[in-house]
Amino acid sequence: MTVPPEELRSAADFPPTTRERWRELALGVLRKSGVEAGSPEEALASLTYDGVTIAPLYDASDLPDDPGLPGSAPYVRGARPEGGSWEVRQRHEVADPEAVLADLENGVTSLWLALEPEDLPRVLDRVHLELISITLDAGERTREAAEALFAVAEGKRAAAGRLRGPGESASAGSAGPADGRGGGGPAGERGPGELAGNLGADPLRDPRTAIDLARRCVADLPGLRAVVVDGTPYHDAGGSDAEELGCSVAAGVAALRILTGAGLGVDEAFGQLEFRYAATADQFLTIAKLRAARRLWARVAEVCGAGTSGRGAGQRQHAVTGSAMMTARDPWVNMLRTTLACFAAGTGGADAVTVQPFDARLGLPDAFARRIARNTHALLVEEAGVARVIDPAGGSWYVERLTEELAGKAWEWFQEIERAGGMAAALESGLVAGRLAATWKRRSENIAHRRDPITGVSEFPDLAERVPVRQARPGRAGGVRYAQEFEALRDLADAQESRPKVFLATIGPVSAHTARASFAANLFQSGGIATVTAAPSGPGADPAAVAAAPGVDPGRIAAAFAASGAEVACLCSSDRLYGEHAEAVAAALRQAGARKVWLAGKGEFAGVDANLYAGCDALGVLRTTFDDLGVAR
CATH class of the missing domain: 3.20.20.240 (Methylmalonyl-CoA mutase)
Structure with missing residues (x-):
């Protein structure tokens, strides 16, 4: 247990800070992280769909005019002067x-x-x-x-x-x-x-x-x-x-x-x-x-x-x-x-x-x-x-x-x-409809690229979940749903006689491929597509078995792919191991019957058809995979 000093220092005892000093320190952290930017605002600020900038830091200079008192015009602070519950x-x-x-x-x-x-x-x-x-x-x-x-x-x-008497008010x-x-x-x-x-x-x-x-x-x-x-x-x-x-x-x-x-x-x-x-x-x-x-x-x-x-x-x-x-x-x-x-x-x-x-x-x-x-x-x-x-x-x-x-x-x-x-x-x-449609188009793009993630749907899906059954609602609810495209693909995958699947061709030790294998699994599963890996080096494998396994063997990976029954594969490893083995593994997978070979990450290699990475069009990847697997959409 840490015992506090007898005399606690107040904020007044600390040297004053400034926005410029914060910028200097923040830039130092960003550069250590490999982010090059002219200012922390440039690197860390974001825009809302209305074009309002969300800055990384605010101070007293950002305060607008006096918002008034609660219960008084312009009512920014509330219409009820006494507050209370809703x-x-x-x-x-x-x-x-x-x-x-x-x-x-x-x-x-x-x-x-x-x-x-x-x-x-x-x-x-x-x-x-x-x-x-x-x-x-x-x-x-x-x-x-x-x-x-x-x-x-x-x-x-x-x-x-x-x-009530004639003409008498209800109150x-x-x-x-x-x-x-x-x-x-x-x-x-x-x-x-x-x-x-x-x-x-x-x-x-x-x-x-x-x-x-x-x-x-x-x-x-x-x-x-x-x-x-x-x-x-x-x-x-x-x-x-x-x-x-x-x-x-x-x-x-x-x-x-x-x-x-x-x-x-x-x-x-x-x-x-x-x-x-x-x-x-x-x-x-x-x-x-x-x-x-x-x-x-x-x-x-x-x-x-x-x-x-x-x-x-x-x-x-x-x-x-x-x-x-x-x-x-x-x-x-x-x-x-x-x-x-x-x-x-x-x-x-x-x-x-x-x-x-x-x-x-x-x-x-x-x-x-x-x-x-x-x-x-x-x-x-x-x-x-x-x-x-x-x-x-x-x-x-x-x-x-x-x-x-x-x-x-x-x-x-x-x-x-x-x-x-x-x-x-x-x-x-149509002025209003056109304006709303344009915003929905921009929002849809961000959802498709998972820049606006939806937990449980586009991120961290659970293919084994049991969705509760409810009585149908009278009539039909209007409006869009942010999750609708991902959920439509999940419904499509669930409706198949056997769930569509993709083979994750993990290359090298667990430390080299876990991050990208987890990323790829998360992406494919967001569309209801199951993922299978090559033992013993897949996620969750026994470390002792991994340590005892020989080095990267394209033939062994291809054999595991053929045994999985999958028709699409995705390479998962580090950039260094991609440079050494991606082309050989892709060629082996092709020879084993892979219709499509993806690579988790960026970089072009012979035999690799396309890439998936943070910020890619996840819905596009999923729809293409359904087409490659022969699932009618």
Whole structure:
């Protein structure tokens, strides 16, 4: 045990450091590692899909303007001055009253109901509406779903002996939602059957329904909002963070125009909107995105002359763990992805958060998956204490700069949409679709080359995994999936009578070939292709057997290849041993019947057809291998 000195030195005792001194030291480390660069920023910085530079170091000089105080414009630091936890909002796509009650009895405080209107009375029969918030998601049947919800609420009020008088507000005699902004969640002293939440109307799709429901909410239902401005479809199309933000702001402005054009006041229209965003495992970008969204909307409110207090002040946000990042293969890793996303959403100041169950890509979630989703909130709030601090990321030089730059990129995109005639015109003309498709193309390239790795799919796949079976989801989920191309190849390989395989021709001792053999195995297995090696020098071989084995023998390697039943081979060794033996081993493999000979690493050798290496087109390698093995795609 190390005993600390009696007098601990404070930071003031250390000599001051500078960015220039850091550059000098960092360059020294890089050069020792063989990296030549003019500056550490040049070597270590990266770009987001929006062109925002992620620097390796930030300091106080990177801080933008004063972000203000929590609960005050521009709301970068949060729309709630008092902080506190977020709503735990669970989504239901099947009318299962028992599943709904299980959620509510175990921590869920808000229901997101994607149900048919006729199912709502049965699902909500035993639910205390005054203790939770409800968000509807009924698409073209939004008006019917809203009327069904109103009828349920009226029935509960009648059963409690609390009938509403003519012209009486739904909140008469009650304090309403405690946050003062409406739809604020379970807190507050609402009477039996009193509603809070959102009716899920989309003014761009059905302006008449949105207008009618907004008017009713303003007149009689102050706990409800009528409109959801959903940014997740733009994210799920492969778009970037700034593109999702710009589209959501443009859609929000379009909704304001529709509502105010129908006679609602500016503050009333602002108070009817809730925004929905995707939260991803890229925690810092998610935190910055939610903070930037509030800044952007505050600017819209300023330009429109909206008030700075009341339910329209600040942007009400619902964050949903992103669908695009979820995988069907190795779905257990989704628990890690959604935990990071939920943490980022809460830290970023979301008012409500939905954690998708880890098996969401397999179909309808089971009870265990729903429990894990609920408990993710509980662990972060109750054990990690994430909700105890207002704006936990505030003051971080990195987060503050990222927020500012992301907001700038999103505002530029929003202005481009406005110049095109607004969101409706930009959607109709294909401007939005074209922009999102271009970003998805760039993202797809990075996924294919494994620059954006997907754990359990493009990296560290498990061919022996047993994928859980789930009941099919009603309808078909839209949007792209980052893992979709790799998972399609896995499905294809699994469907074959015998699994496709590649022989790893390991050359030399274990120390020479293990790294590249492991790399090649990982790559081929990401497409469902098994790999076999030559004993005794393959990965995991007995060291004593390896030591007793003779030197590199192309004939022995070729014999092992022929015995394996494989038709494609990949050489795996060090650069030095490639120079000495690659051509001879490749020739022996050809003579043994190899259709294709790969080499793990770089370099051209007679008899070697192609190379695979870090940053290569992994999907291209896999598709070519399927073709070489005669597997129809």
